[in-house]
Amino acid sequence: xTDKQKARIRHNIAVTAAWIVALxxxxxxxxxxxxxxxxxxxAIAIPPLLVFEPTxxxxxxxxxxxxxxxxxxxxxxxxxxxxxxxxxxxxxAAYAMAFRPTRWTKDVLLxxxxxxxxxxxxxxxxxxxxxxxxxxxxxxxxxxxIFSLMNLPIIMMILFNYFRxxxxxxxxxxxxxxxxxFNEITQIVMxxxxxxxASTALLSIVLMWNEAFWSINLTSNNAGTLVALVAGYSNPQxxxxxxxxxxxxxxxxxxxxxxxxxxxxxVQGLTFGAxx
Amino acid sequence: xxxxxxxxxxxxxxxxxxxWMIVPLGMTIYFSTIRYQLLNPERTGFVGWGNYVxxxxxxxxxxxxxxxxxLVGLTIAITVVLGLALALLVxxxxxxxxxxxxxxxxxxxxxxxxxxxxxxxxxMNPIYGLFAVxxxxxxxxxxxxxxxYPLYSIVIMVSWQWTPFAFLIFMTSLQSxxxxxxxxxxxxxxxxxxQLWHLTLPHLARPMAIVILIQxxxxxxxxxxxxxxxxxxxxxxxxxLTFLIFQQALSSFNVGVAAAGGVIAIILANIVAxxxxxxxxxxxxx
Numbered sequence: 265x266t267d268k269q270k271a272r273i274r275h276n277i278a279v280t281a282a283w284i285v286a287l288x289x290x291x292x293x294x295x296x297x298x299x300x301x302x303x304x305x306x307a308i309a310i311p312p313l314l315v316f317e318p319t320x321x322x323x324x325x326x327x328x329x330x331x332x333x334x335x336x337x338x339x340x341x342x343x344x345x346x347x348x349x350x351x352x353x354x355x356x357a358a359y360a361m362a363f364r365p366t367r368w369t370k371d372v373l374l375x376x377x378x379x380x381x382x383x384x385x386x387x388x389x390x391x392x393x394x395x396x397x398x399x400x401x402x403x404x405x406x407x408x409x410i411f412s413l414m415n416l417p418i419i420m421m422i423l424f425n426y427f428r429x430x431x432x433x434x435x436x437x438x439x440x441x442x443x444x445x446f447n448e449i450t451q452i453v454m455x456x457x458x459x460x461x462a463s464t465a466l467l468s469i470v471l472m473w474n475e476a477f478w479s480i481n482l483t484s485n486n487a488g489t490l491v492a493l494v495a496g497y498s499n500p501q502x503x504x505x506x507x508x509x510x511x512x513x514x515x516x517x518x519x520x521x522x523x524x525x526x527x528x529x530x531v532q533g534l535t536f537g538a539x540x
Numbered sequence: 541x542x543x544x545x546x547x548x549x550x551x552x553x554x555x556x557x558x559x560w561m562i563v564p565l566g567m568t569i570y571f572s573t574i575r576y577q578l579l580n581p582e583r584t585g586f587v588g589w590g591n592y593v594x595x596x597x598x599x600x601x602x603x604x605x606x607x608x609x610x611l612v613g614l615t616i617a618i619t620v621v622l623g624l625a626l627a628l629l630v631x632x633x634x635x636x637x638x639x640x641x642x643x644x645x646x647x648x649x650x651x652x653x654x655x656x657x658x659x660x661x662x663x664m665n666p667i668y669g670l671f672a673v674x675x676x677x678x679x680x681x682x683x684x685x686x687x688x689y690p691l692y693s694i695v696i697m698v699s700w701q702w703t704p705f706a707f708l709i710f711m712t713s714l715q716s717x718x719x720x721x722x723x724x725x726x727x728x729x730x731x732x733x734x735q736l737w738h739l740t741l742p743h744l745a746r747p748m749a750i751v752i753l754i755q756x757x758x759x760x761x762x763x764x765x766x767x768x769x770x771x772x773x774x775x776x777x778x779x780x781l782t783f784l785i786f787q788q789a790l791s792s793f794n795v796g797v798a799a800a801g802g803v804i805a806i807i808l809a810n811i812v813a814x815x816x817x818x819x820x821x822x823x824x825x826x
Contacts (some may be wrong), residue, residue: 275632278629278632279629279632281629282626282629282634282640285626285637286628286639286640286644287643289644289646289647289700289703289704290643290646291646292647292659292662292663292700293646293647293650293658295658295662295670296658299578299662300582303727308668310668310673310675312670312673319648353552353556354553356549356552356553357552357553357554359549360546360550361550362546363546364543366543370821370824372554372652373824374820374821374824376553376554376557378813379557379561381757381809381813381816382561382565382806382809383760383761383802383808384763385761385763385781385782385785385789385801386565386568386785386803386805387564387567387568387802388694388786388798389568389789389795389798390563390564390565390567390568390799391564392790393795394564394731413556413560416553416556417557420553452788457765473651474649474650474651474652475713476651476652476653476763476764477761477763477764479741480653480763480764481786481790490651491651491652491764492653494651494653494657494768495653495764495767495768498656498657498660498767498768505662508657508661512654515654516649516651518811519649519651520639520646520649522649523646523648523649524645524646524649525732527708529819531708531709532714534705535747535750535751535754535820538746538747538749538819538820538824539709539746539747
């Protein structure tokens with residue numbers, strides 16, 4: 265056997281292995297989606313059913329029995345609202361840091377990141393009581409504020425990297441023409457950074473959608489998100505696997521799709537810009 | 541842009557983050573020194589180290605610390621090794637590579653509560669779960685995972701979610717590896733393992749350090765998976781530090797003791813954070 269043949273066999277083995285592992289890793293998700301189309305009897309059948317007549321009954325039932333649209337709306341409002349608020353604060357700040365760096369800029373950025381490392385449980389009681397005193401416990405506004413503040417450092421970091429990649433020469437040229445700062449931002453920087461800003465926002469939505477600690481601890485019936493709704497199925501009534509699967513599928517599908525689109529920002533964002 | 545404007549643009553972000561850090565942190569430290577129980581509001585007063593002593597001498601304290609470290613250590617070992625292996629497998633062009641990547645990273649986007657329920661119900665249930673079915677198929681007695689191995693079950697759930705993260709980081713880093721160097725090594729007759737050891741792993745040293753530090757920060761505060769599946773049990777066998785503090789706070793409503801636990805958790809996280817910030821700072825060009 266020649267070296268070339270050997271290399272080819274090795275390549276094929278690696279590719280096969282990659283496919284097998286990928287399918288195994290994805291299997292629980294596949295199984296969840298599949299179960300959501302079974303009847304409750306089929307869901308716990310032994311041996312497990314791979315082929316069956318799909319039913320949409322579970323989706324109809326949860327729509328009728330639970331208030332899923334309210335929870336879904338809470339998830340949508342808090343993750344998009346939190347993202348908008350965070351972007352509103354972060355874009356000007358990251359812009360100024362990228363184009364007007366001072367000798368403090370690096371330290372400020374690193375300090376911002378360090379706030380992200382405070383464990384949530386360390387400040388559980390203060391935040392809970394603050395929300396109670398302000399009368400915003402179990403409201404969307406409390407989640408929006410918390411989500412945006414806890415993700416602000418990550419968003420700052422990614423935006424800062426995007427803005428820094430814009431060539432300074434373009435800005436200098438426009439300044440020579442006497443452009444105001446406002447026009448500089450709206451007409452030159454924003455169009456160039458638009459793609460970066462949009463994908464940063466998508467990543468932020470993904471992170472906020474899946475945030476569990478504060479959603480579970482600060483909300484109940486009023487502002488509960490889908491994360492909290494699913495957590496509620498952990499008690500014995502959760503034995504209705506097909507219905508739980510239907511709720512879970514609805515709760516995860518949009519965000520998994522978004523997640524696929526934000527891989528690059530995810531790497532940058534979750535490594536705080538250390539891996540690009 | 542003049543310097544004043546630059547400062548004004550940064551001010552909201554900095555001020556809000558200062559507030560976000562100082563106010564709750566200050567309150568936690570203050571609460572940790574006073575007697576403060578929501579169910580007994582009339583008992584107040586300064587107790588010094590009392591809450592810390594109470595938290596520290598709780599019989600669940602050392603098990604919780606141990607569980608926390610086991611959880612972090614095992615999960616990181618599994619995710620880094622698996623993530624690295626996967627990144628190496630996929631680091632070659634082949635048909636369907638895009639699909640394989642998408643399949644591999646998907647678990648990372650599943651919300652933690654759903655993750656926990658998938659595994660608790662459909663995989664690990666001792667009667668109807670797929671593991672039980674597979675075990676019976678081979679003539680083995682099905683295992684009641686969450687009762688017999690509660691902590692390891694949590695490790696499996698978290699590893700499933702975070703292997704894609706390690707994989708994604710390593711895969712991204714591998715793309716920036718010097719291909720000519722590898723080709724030269726191949727021409728010199730260096731096989732897979734020597735290349736891995738002398739070229740690839742050194743190239744991945746930094747990303748690996750970052751992955752380990754970041755996962756440590758996140759895994760120190762694992763909460764939803766435990767909350768949904770074992771509630772820290774049976775007994776205290778899957779209670780980590782986060783969950784112990786949560787129990788003190790929102791089950792016992794003992795604010796003072798929960799705050800003392802919170803301070804301990806913050807100190808623990810900061811030990812890791814110092815190293816992480818340093819590693820990130822080295823790579824941050826301003």
